[in-house]
Amino acid sequence: MTVNRTIRVELGRRSYPILIGDGLLDGGVDLAAHITGGDCLVVSNETVAPLYLDAVRRCLPGKDLHVAVLPDGEEHKTLASIAAVIDALVAARANRDTTVIALGGGVVGDIAGFAAACYMRGVAFIQVPTTLLAQVDSSVGGKTGVNHPGGKNLIGAFHQPRLVLIDTGTLSTLPDRELSAGLAEVIKHAAIADRDYLDWLERNVPALLARDAAALAHAIARSCEIKAAVVSADETEKGQRALLNFGHTFGHAIENSLGYGEWLHGEAVAAGMVMAAELSGIAPAEQARLRRLLEAARLPVEPPPVGSAKLRKAMQLDKKAAGRRLRFVLLDELGSARLESDVDTGLLDRILERADA
Amino acid sequence: MTVNRTIRVELGRRSYPILIGDGLLDGGVDLAAHITGGDCLVVSNETVAPLYLDAVRRCLPGKDLHVAVLPDGEEHKTLASIAAVIDALVAARANRDTTVIALGGGVVGDIAGFAAACYMRGVAFIQVPTTLLAQVDSSVGGKTGVNHPGGKNLIGAFHQPRLVLIDTGTLSTLPDRELSAGLAEVIKHAAIADRDYLDWLERNVPALLARDAAALAHAIARSCEIKAAVVSADETEKGQRALLNFGHTFGHAIENSLGYGEWLHGEAVAAGMVMAAELSGIAPAEQARLRRLLEAARLPVEPPPVGSAKLRKAMQLDKKAAGRRLRFVLLDELGSARLESDVDTGLLDRILERADA
Numbered sequence: 001m002t003v004n005r006t007i008r009v010e011l012g013r014r015s016y017p018i019l020i021g022d023g024l025l026d027g028g029v030d031l032a033a034h035i036t037g038g039d040c041l042v043v044s045n046e047t048v049a050p051l052y053l054d055a056v057r058r059c060l061p062g063k064d065l066h067v068a069v070l071p072d073g074e075e076h077k078t079l080a081s082i083a084a085v086i087d088a089l090v091a092a093r094a095n096r097d098t099t100v101i102a103l104g105g106g107v108v109g110d111i112a113g114f115a116a117a118c119y120m121r122g123v124a125f126i127q128v129p130t131t132l133l134a135q136v137d138s139s140v141g142g143k144t145g146v147n148h149p150g151g152k153n154l155i156g157a158f159h160q161p162r163l164v165l166i167d168t169g170t171l172s173t174l175p176d177r178e179l180s181a182g183l184a185e186v187i188k189h190a191a192i193a194d195r196d197y198l199d200w201l202e203r204n205v206p207a208l209l210a211r212d213a214a215a216l217a218h219a220i221a222r223s224c225e226i227k228a229a230v231v232s233a234d235e236t237e238k239g240q241r242a243l244l245n246f247g248h249t250f251g252h253a254i255e256n257s258l259g260y261g262e263w264l265h266g267e268a269v270a271a272g273m274v275m276a277a278e279l280s281g282i283a284p285a286e287q288a289r290l291r292r293l294l295e296a297a298r299l300p301v302e303p304p305p306v307g308s309a310k311l312r313k314a315m316q317l318d319k320k321a322a323g324r325r326l327r328f329v330l331l332d333e334l335g336s337a338r339l340e341s342d343v344d345t346g347l348l349d350r351i352l353e354r355a356d357a
Numbered sequence: 358m359t360v361n362r363t364i365r366v367e368l369g370r371r372s373y374p375i376l377i378g379d380g381l382l383d384g385g386v387d388l389a390a391h392i393t394g395g396d397c398l399v400v401s402n403e404t405v406a407p408l409y410l411d412a413v414r415r416c417l418p419g420k421d422l423h424v425a426v427l428p429d430g431e432e433h434k435t436l437a438s439i440a441a442v443i444d445a446l447v448a449a450r451a452n453r454d455t456t457v458i459a460l461g462g463g464v465v466g467d468i469a470g471f472a473a474a475c476y477m478r479g480v481a482f483i484q485v486p487t488t489l490l491a492q493v494d495s496s497v498g499g500k501t502g503v504n505h506p507g508g509k510n511l512i513g514a515f516h517q518p519r520l521v522l523i524d525t526g527t528l529s530t531l532p533d534r535e536l537s538a539g540l541a542e543v544i545k546h547a548a549i550a551d552r553d554y555l556d557w558l559e560r561n562v563p564a565l566l567a568r569d570a571a572a573l574a575h576a577i578a579r580s581c582e583i584k585a586a587v588v589s590a591d592e593t594e595k596g597q598r599a600l601l602n603f604g605h606t607f608g609h610a611i612e613n614s615l616g617y618g619e620w621l622h623g624e625a626v627a628a629g630m631v632m633a634a635e636l637s638g639i640a641p642a643e644q645a646r647l648r649r650l651l652e653a654a655r656l657p658v659e660p661p662p663v664g665s666a667k668l669r670k671a672m673q674l675d676k677k678a679a680g681r682r683l684r685f686v687l688l689d690e691l692g693s694a695r696l697e698s699d700v701d702t703g704l705l706d707r708i709l710e711r712a713d714a
Contacts (some may be wrong), residue, residue: 090507121513150447156478
């Protein structure tokens with residue numbers, strides 16, 4: 001099986017390719033060629049390691065391969081897991097030429113990437129994302145880190161991978177709900193940056209839900225292109241990278257209000273995008289179009305009934321964390337977004353009150 | 358009191374000044390002007406905070422100032438201390454505009470800097486070093502991090518400060534032994550990069566030991582200039598920055614063999630420089646000159662009697678960590694250094710055997 005698509009994230013000396021294809025882990029790619037040293041540490045979790053660790057091992061003939069298997073779940077995205085991965089690196093006598101390989105979803109990628117950023121002040125890192133969300137979003141762009149009881153992703157680093165290897169075949173084992181959650185970020189990319197892509201998604205959501213390999217490869221590639229372009233222009237989120245947070249101000253408030261783990265991140269973002277589209281004041285027909293697309297992808301389009309007071313409080317926390325005024329990502333129309341601090345507070349109140357139901 | 362000297366570390370967008378003067382913390386500098394946000398976290402330790410925290414506080418009128426006081430000592434340079442500083446940042450509701458200020462020696466600077474590197478993927482950081490070692494070496498150049506039982510500084514980041522503020526007056530409270538240990542790194546700078554500076558040091562060691570303010574300011578400034586130039590040329594130690602490790606291959610082996618804490622880092626480096634000068638094969642008169650200068654600074658010039666086998670084993674560990682051949686920093690002559698992997702192993706053996714005494 002050959003590589004279907006290669007996308008480059010342009011970051012000067014730190015540029016890297018994203019390889020996308022079906023069956024890449026079954027011999028479709030020369031992974032060892034991307035590894036300069038003689039040894040690797042594969043970081044995975046209890047769910048993913050039994051499924052794909054052997055395949056990764058077969059992709060790395062001649063390399064000295066060590067493994068760290070973490071428990072599965074966002075609740076393990078902590079500094080303690082970083083310490084565990086560092087311990088594994090030390091036990092493996094890893095050095096400056098060692099490569100850390102993340103095999104799993106966003107949590108595994110965030111932990112492995114941050115450990116790679118810290119070990120000896122930074123060693124090479126490769127992402128092998130196995131969930132749609134990680135393939136289209138978290139594995140690209142170098143954001144790594146862990147949670148603190150005081151907030152999500154409070155401890156971390158920007159550490160770009162050397163390679164992102166996306167085998168779309170790994171999506172065959174992904175639960176339906178997680179597939180839909182990944183589609184939320186796919187739809188987000190279209191909503192903020194590419195109206196033609198939105199048209200395409202409207203026609204192809206059934207194929208994507210049916211895990212049609214060609215449709216998935218196209219969506220992953222187009223989403224990675226959009227994310228790569230944004231990251232190349234603004235690696236450390238001084239400005240336009242924040243556009244990728246469309247739906248996330250409301251989404252984080254939903255996750256925070258419900259308690260993390262109730263709704264998947266993508267589900268909260270889906271409802272958040274509907275709310276943000278309404279706050280944008282785009283034409284009702286446009287709002288309805290976004291809502292229908294999300295519904296077709298089997299995603300929620302209304303906030304959970306946690307009460308508007310709770311949502312508002314969670315948003316204030318976000319504001320404090322930013323150290324400045326709360327900024328929303330608003331749509332000019334479907335396919336074009338902007339950052340906006342000055343929003344219609346009356347309209348914002350009415351939108352939040354939908355959580356009072 | 359005005360600023361005596363300003364040295365700039367040139368790193369493009371991340372360039373920063375080093376301000377050096379006597380009494381800078383007593384109103385000699387407008388520290389608040391270097392802080393963009395409204396709040397700071399001062400990280401210090403139990404020894405230094407009682408001496409200088411109030412002065413720092415007076416330098417920051419109108420800023421919301423939080424404090425984290427760590428226990429004193431290298432044994433606290435751990436991931437647990439990073440977690441403690443992050444907890445303090447969260448408790449202070451620190452945000453992206455918060456500035457972390459390190460007030461203390463190298464351990465405090467390394468911990469505070471790494472915490473600042475990780476919090477929200479990087480917040481601003483200011484160094485206020487209060488030991489000579491930190492003023493001439495560890496506070497400049499952006500190396501931050503903590504130890505792991507498997508090795509020193511195994512976990513860390515490159516995170517440049519926004520400002521290094523050196524009040525030479527803080528050296529009045531520094532124990533004699535630590536002053537001498539700092540002079541080891543000063544002499545190192547001269548030995549690898551500036552023969553005229555070495556001449557000056559030979560004439561001025563008595564004044565430095567007597568804590569003459571003008572002599573200290575000159576030595577700190579010249580050492581910072583040398584270090585700044587090396588760091589500007591090679592921020593992440595791909596090449597010539599490694600020249601700053603003159604004496605450190607032997608020095609680390611001494612520290613590791615004795616157990617950390619027996620000899621101060623600067624003391625081990627002093628003996629290590631004598632050994633490295635001998636391995637360099639420079640003229641005996643040059644070797645004797647370096648040795649006399651170190652002795653004048655009240656530093657050891659022979660390895661402790663730990664046995665050559667132990668030193669050799671410790672050096673092998675260093676080699677493994679580097680993932681490649683062990684590299685020595687050798688002198689062409691006093692004032693000029695180079696990296697060298699290919700050394701006279703017979704001579705190396707004889708040098709190590711001095712630890713068999």
